[in-house]
Amino acid sequence: MASNRSKxxxxxxxxxxxxxxIYAHPLPLVFSTPDTGSKLGFGHVLGLFGLSRTRIENPHCEGVFDPATRSVWITNQRDSAILWRRGFFGKGDLSRSEPSWLARQTSARKAAGKYMTAEEVREKRRAERKQFKMDRAAAIAKAAAEAEAAFAEGREAMPAVIPSGATWKPQEPNENAELPEDSPEGDGDEADEELEPLEDVEHLQLTLQEAFFxxxxxxxxxxxxxxTxxxxxxxxxxxxxxSIHCIPPELPIYSNRFDNPFLVNYAAYHYYRSLGWVVKGGIKFCVDLLLYKRGxxxxxxEFGVVVIPVYEDPADQESSPFNLPNANTFSWTWLSxxxxxxxxxxxxxxxxxxxxxxxxxxSPDLLSSPACLAHYSVRDVVLRRFIPARMRD
Known part of the structure; x- marks a missing residue:
């Protein structure tokens, strides 16, 4: 037992x-210092004058703006790997996070008929969990019907057997069921060679906030x-x-607005990114952002962030053409x-x-450049759920 644990x-x-x-660099920019092989070399002389030989390596990635999805697409595989591994920017459009569609398809092709891939194992567990819930619900309904019938007949009900997660086992496949046809004879490596090579059709998708950062x-x-x-x-x-949030953008009511959704969301994204957090979308947990310590x-x-816009001047909110989420007073039911x-x-x-x-x-003229972002402020309020049984000390 100890040996398995050590393994x-x-x-x-x-x-x-x-x-x-792999994920040693927190940002796409890499700071490197050339190794001169001598402590008293040219770098030591530059240090006497307050200069440094540290170089900044810029990957210079390239993407395409897609207004329909309000995102920037990184189609080059090298650029996608750099932006993901150095800061976890973006997500694969065919993956849950890391762009791993090609690796998963290659693994599934190699595992065909030999072993189960991670996705197949996950789907099998989900199917077994669903079947367990159905069996348990059927057993509870049967026990309730038996108890009701016993009460009506004036007899003692038979003890019910309700499956639990510790004792329930999935049904074994029927031995008389038809087996799948055998794969063609021959070496598996030769069969893999006959298949056409896979083309990576996945791209890395950056949000507007990530792209502008x-x-x-x-x-x-x-x-x-x-x-073009x-x-x-x-x-x-x-x-x-x-302008992507202005439909149609030609209307004058959208011009020179400090409450543009892009500006509000970028102010929050920039605030947390500048503090060293890895910021990702949090719609899965009913929040706007998720904060990771490293990735x-x-x-x-560790944290889920809800972005709440606050107008310095209430008149701006009354004349706003944007319906910003959480701008109005929220209910305690929603917050809870x-x-x-x-x-x-x-x-x-x-x-x-x-x-x-x-x-x-x-002055609205400041909106012509990112200099207007200096006038936005972000204030954090940490909210914890009070649990009397756990917070007595």
Whole structure:
């Protein structure tokens, strides 16, 4: 027993070491120092003058702006790997997080008829769990009917047997069932060679907030126009990301608005990214953002963030053409629901209040550049669910 436990710890330790090696860089930019082989070389002389030989390696990734999905597509496999492994930016459009569609399809092709893939094991467990719930519900209904009949007849009901998770076992397949046809004779490697090579049709999909962070703060992403395939300037990207929430964008009511959804969401995203958190979408847990300490490969998200816009001037909210989520007063029922969902999955709920500057105080001309983001402020309120049985100390 101890030997199996030690083998498991060695395996997990090796996996952890491999993840530390693959995801060693927190951002796409890499800082490197050339090795001169001598401590008193040219680098030492530069250090006397306050200079450093550290170089910044910029990967210069490339993506295509897609207005229909409000995202930026990274179709190059190299760029996708860099942006995911260095900061966990984006998600695969055919995957749950990491763009792993090609690897999963290759693994499924190799495992055909030999062993079950991870996805097949997961689907089998889900089917068994569903069957267990159905069997348990049927046993409970049968026991209730038997008890009711026994009460009507004036006799003692037979003891009911309700399956539990510890004793229930899935039904074995029927031996008389038809077996699948054998695979063609021959070596498995030869059969794999006869198959056509798989084409990677998956792309990495960046949100507008992630894309603009890579463009404006790190300068490591070039966005192409979807029609002309020409690189877009920072000014064009700034306008395009805001106008995507304006339908139609030509209406004057959308112009010069500090409460544009892109600006509000980016202010919150930039705030947490600048503090070193890995920020991902949190719709699965009824929140706007999830905060990871290092990334989804290492740990589960520690915090769930709900972005709440707050208008500095109430008049701006009355004249706003945007229906910002959580801008109006929310109910305690909604708050309790969200807090309960996150507490059940060991996450702390954070209410992030993003203050929208008043248009009467700041000139709308600032909206022509990202300099207007300096006038937004973010305030955090940590909310914990009170459980009397656990919080007596």
């Amino acid at each position: 498991g710890s060695q395996k997990s330790g090796a996996r952890r070491a491999e993840n530390n090696r 890579l463009i404006w703060n790190l300068d490591c992403l070039t966005v192409l126009d979807p029609h 395939s020409e690189p877009l300037s920072l000014k064009d990207i700034w306008k395009a990301f805001q 989804p490969v290492f740990h589960h998200a 629901t969200v807090n309960r969902v996150n507490s059940q999955v060991q996450k702390t709920l954070i209410l992030s209040y993003v203050t929208i500057p008043a248009s009467s105080r700041i």
